[in-house]
Amino acid sequence: MAATVTTATTGKTWDGGNEPMGASYGKLMMWFFIVSDALTFSGFLAAYGFSRFKFIETWPIADEVFNHFPFMHGTDAPMYYVAFMTFVLIFSSVTMVLAVDAGHHLKKTKVAIYMVLTIIGGFIFLGSQAWEWKNFIKGEFGAVETRGGAILQFVDAEGKRVALSEFAADIPTDRVEKKKSEGIWFQSGPAMSTYSVEEVVEGFKANPNLRVRTEFLTKEKKKTILTREQSIERLKETHYVVEGANLIRNEYGHKLFANFFFFITGFHGFHVFTGVMLNILVFFNVLLGTYEKRRSYEMVEKIGLYWHFVDLVWVFVFTFFYLV
């Protein structure tokens, strides 16, 4: 280095080895990547907030949507499972920071063990998220959509949700799903639901204790339940049976609710997946002794930053999707 130095200042600033802001190049770039990614997620969550405030009267109640727990089918367990997921992710963050800590003391085995634990935590989280999605997509009760785009759900006299399968009439029909691949139809039709609109409406009329529940929230912050007469009147506008959720419509309520759910948790899940892959890469490098040779485990620290960031995002997603 000394050979090219003309003055002390230029040598110090431009001839390499200089670290702006006291951090290595990789770490600095990881920080600024995190800044930009954090702004991306903020944009998504702010957009979610916008839609929620825009449709504040009719937005679905998260507790009613995410109330599943493994092996406890049919019981109402709001949030327990997401709380478990949050816990898993925070714990994997802890093992990651312990790996970084062990790296500072060049303890190869300890770093490797903590990396494995972090990777396992990441996989548990991804599996949980897949399970959440499965429940969300499959749906539980089913609903109908009116021509105006409103979702109507069904409750009994006590206000408890009733599934379509519990009351839908069985009307013989020759309806078939229109698929382009079958060669008869020029365009494919909407996916065929288990029950036709007529079956749902007739079944509703045959069960006098059923009521229709609309999306509108009352003063008590509960969904409005119509009277029997209003219900039958309302069902005349039905044109579609909704089961579960997709990007076009969902049985929980407003269309945007499912869209935001898929998009934000999906984008976060993609980050977790990327993080797990990077963790595996770093883990093998730890085993191979790459960082041992460098006498520096800074790579673990950089990947750690990303992993903590993913945890940080989840903390916000958890709040805005499940709690608020």
Added chain:
Amino acid sequence: MAHSHESNTKRIWFVFALLSVITIVEVIFGIIKPDSLYMTNLFHMNLLNWIFIILTIFKAYYITWEFMHIGGEKGSLKWSVVAPLVFLVIYLVFIILIEGNYVFDVFHKSHYKWIF
């Protein structure tokens, strides 16, 4: 650095316990939803939601400062990461949520219907 090892891990476990406790408190509140908080609104949002958001920011602080060690970085790095985020997020949320509320008001008070 070796001498600070013991205290570091202790600190990590303490933060883990703290974050877990906050999460458990959030979940308990979310399940029982006390009427006194859930039914009282402050700036178009109920008090329970305000509590959740404050607790979330509290958790975010601990994750960035303790797990990501931003507290240990140089001041210039620390603030060039934190300051733009804090400013832009507050700004973005402020204008966008107000706009959302305005659009709601327009639909609500006019004779237009978006859902029927």
